[in-house]
Amino acid sequence: MNESGPFHLGEDPMTPPAPRGVGHLRGDESFQTAARLALANSQLRRNIGKATGTIRAKRADVVGEVDDWEELREAGRALKASTMARLPELLTQLEDQVTAAGGTVHWARDAVEANTIVADVVRATGSDEVVKVKSMATQEIGLNEALADAGITAIETDLAELIVQLGDDAPSHILVPAIHRNRAEIREIFLRKMPGVDADLTDEPRRLAMAARAHLRRKFLSARVGVSGANFAVAETGTLSVVESEGNGRMCLTLPETLITVMGIEKLVPTWQDLEVFLQLLPRSSTGERMNPYTSMWTGVHPGDGPQEVHLVLLDNGRTAALADEVGRQALHCIRCSACLNVCPVYERTGGHAYGSVYPGPIGAILSPLLTGVEDNASLPFASSLCGACYDVCPVKINIPEVLVHLRARHVEERRATRIVPNAEELAMAAAGWVMADPRRYAAAQRAARPGRILAGGRDRIRALPPPLSAWTASRDAPKPPTETFRDWWVRTRGGAGGTA
Amino acid sequence: MRIALFATCLADTMFPDVAKATVRLLERLGHEVVFPLEQTCCGQMHVNTGYQREALPLVRRYVDVFEPFDAIVAPSGSCVGSIRHQHATVARNFGDDAVAERAEALAARSFELSELLVDVLGVVDVDAHFPHRVTYHPTCHSLRMLRVGDRPLQLLRAVAGIDLVELPAADECCGFGGTFAMKNADTSTAMLADKMHNVLATHAEFCSASDSSCLMHIGGGLSRLRTGVRTVHLAQILAGTENQPWEVPA
Numbered sequence: 001m002n003e004s005g006p007f008h009l010g011e012d013p014m015t016p017p018a019p020r021g022v023g024h025l026r027g028d029e030s031f032q033t034a035a036r037l038a039l040a041n042s043q044l045r046r047n048i049g050k051a052t053g054t055i056r057a058k059r060a061d062v063v064g065e066v067d068d069w070e071e072l073r074e075a076g077r078a079l080k081a082s083t084m085a086r087l088p089e090l091l092t093q094l095e096d097q098v099t100a101a102g103g104t105v106h107w108a109r110d111a112v113e114a115n116t117i118v119a120d121v122v123r124a125t126g127s128d129e130v131v132k133v134k135s136m137a138t139q140e141i142g143l144n145e146a147l148a149d150a151g152i153t154a155i156e157t158d159l160a161e162l163i164v165q166l167g168d169d170a171p172s173h174i175l176v177p178a179i180h181r182n183r184a185e186i187r188e189i190f191l192r193k194m195p196g197v198d199a200d201l202t203d204e205p206r207r208l209a210m211a212a213r214a215h216l217r218r219k220f221l222s223a224r225v226g227v228s229g230a231n232f233a234v235a236e237t238g239t240l241s242v243v244e245s246e247g248n249g250r251m252c253l254t255l256p257e258t259l260i261t262v263m264g265i266e267k268l269v270p271t272w273q274d275l276e277v278f279l280q281l282l283p284r285s286s287t288g289e290r291m292n293p294y295t296s297m298w299t300g301v302h303p304g305d306g307p308q309e310v311h312l313v314l315l316d317n318g319r320t321a322a323l324a325d326e327v328g329r330q331a332l333h334c335i336r337c338s339a340c341l342n343v344c345p346v347y348e349r350t351g352g353h354a355y356g357s358v359y360p361g362p363i364g365a366i367l368s369p370l371l372t373g374v375e376d377n378a379s380l381p382f383a384s385s386l387c388g389a390c391y392d393v394c395p396v397k398i399n400i401p402e403v404l405v406h407l408r409a410r411h412v413e414e415r416r417a418t419r420i421v422p423n424a425e426e427l428a429m430a431a432a433g434w435v436m437a438d439p440r441r442y443a444a445a446q447r448a449a450r451p452g453r454i455l456a457g458g459r460d461r462i463r464a465l466p467p468p469l470s471a472w473t474a475s476r477d478a479p480k481p482p483t484e485t486f487r488d489w490w491v492r493t494r495g496g497a498g499g500t501a
Numbered sequence: 502m503r504i505a506l507f508a509t510c511l512a513d514t515m516f517p518d519v520a521k522a523t524v525r526l527l528e529r530l531g532h533e534v535v536f537p538l539e540q541t542c543c544g545q546m547h548v549n550t551g552y553q554r555e556a557l558p559l560v561r562r563y564v565d566v567f568e569p570f571d572a573i574v575a576p577s578g579s580c581v582g583s584i585r586h587q588h589a590t591v592a593r594n595f596g597d598d599a600v601a602e603r604a605e606a607l608a609a610r611s612f613e614l615s616e617l618l619v620d621v622l623g624v625v626d627v628d629a630h631f632p633h634r635v636t637y638h639p640t641c642h643s644l645r646m647l648r649v650g651d652r653p654l655q656l657l658r659a660v661a662g663i664d665l666v667e668l669p670a671a672d673e674c675c676g677f678g679g680t681f682a683m684k685n686a687d688t689s690t691a692m693l694a695d696k697m698h699n700v701l702a703t704h705a706e707f708c709s710a711s712d713s714s715c716l717m718h719i720g721g722g723l724s725r726l727r728t729g730v731r732t733v734h735l736a737q738i739l740a741g742t743e744n745q746p747w748e749v750p751a
Binding site: 045388476 | 512515518521542546547549553554556587594641646687692693717
């Protein structure tokens, strides 16, 4: 019997969480506070509701075409689980293969180290400008800000990331970072911030895309350094891969002289053949396409062809800490398709910014606290009604509701271990547990609730309850306690025959 | 068949009619219902709010009280979901493997009402009569934790006199989510607003479900907006016959 409970308390010094003060994994305020603001923005809710509804329908269609979808999901889950189980060995293999192919591998414990490595490599090239492929890892570590501090300008080339960057905004969706913007807002941003833009620009999607294209093409041709993330890295060959829709990433991956890739250590697959599974799961889950338009793969350096200097930064930033959590580690299986965001009723109404991290939605609600430590993102595991829609769509079967419940318990236990005086919720939960643990106490409490009928006045329902239950009656009537509980009815009508086996 | 009723703390305390309807229905179908008075609560609220330590005695209690029975029924998808998918985990988390194993065995004999009727008792038409326009909200935990599928709808379609109308976006969460409704009251209310919008679009007199908790939330919203639409548990619809209608309170 383990009375201390199952939850690893305190922080294992061997597995530090992602550091504070750098990167974008923590919000300034709780989810509840940020969500309240977002809920008041009806334009935002319309934009997000429309976009997620469209992509949800597209995804359902193309997933429905695949007869062995469930088998594919299971294959994806199993591959990820076995990869995590032998991560050190596979990472070493990847390092050896990349090095043998003429690349340089760097290991970064956290965001600070990764940013320093990238800035140093860029500085060594003599360049003060980089073009970027859309990448969650570099958003996570705040690379653009770190490069700016080092006097280097980072230019986002993914259309949506560009919109976010020009708008001095933050991404709000993993796949569609500007999902919270509509085309009228995008036109405004381009007119205000895009150098040399046509003053007659309309909000027609084609015109907007043409303006971005003209702007970006100049940058592709002048930049000498490209920075990317990686969707997959193949350990057996040292091959890195980026999957995208626009082709802008491919421009960054092939034109510059130097290419730097920042990759979370979990993005690994053991063999080339494993890609077969993920390249089917990812596009259908993310964009609702059978296949994504561009899949780029590169292995080291090839003389006279593509970048002549190739760097790979292997990023931990809390991933080892996440791996140490036996239930939570499945969050590292995530292939960043964002299907869970698009079906989540909470995300749909609050948008991504409420989550305070570059990883919003259901996966963000578990991944961010796992990377930072639960206490730094304590409101996120509670930002879900546990409806389970996220688990059903996840292409690698991450049991998000299970991890949410687990992280809630970790939070409660960690808080309990550090505080001497319990708070109101802890007292209420302990009292409810004490009452429910004994049928006599429980029946007594039921009878004590009966005078609550007074709160209904002459009505059938209660329109206002005292705090903290007033959170309920702010928008809902509460039922009036009945004159007789079921238990009392049973004893009265069945003569107390409780029934045994 | 001898069936033990787990009333659930919410139905026992706040919605006794739902538990009474379950008893009347099963007895009408010729089964013996027993109600072990030592029962209290499944502990789901504690588990889902992070208080597994407090849930542990409730898991042990459920196992002790219901272990002697061959079949246990509860008129709640979420409570049965917790029994089936959380009880063993909670016990194991605190090192009580013996209780975890007993909980697993018991979970296989614990059923939500529609599961018991369709799968165990093999009945779809229960001779019920409910001459009203009804729409059905399937509830997330019945749908995704228990995978009850269309069992409740099969039962409802066999009800005499019923005008069953499809609920738009039926499988979207109503926004209750236990303590979620209090901790994230604004988001919960926004989700409820959309659920109510869809219920009203059906022009149903009643919104039904198999979970008193979701119905408390949806019904509380419908009442606040004075829509006149009432909520009714599946057990209450199935309990009434033409000769002996079940009185659904306002």
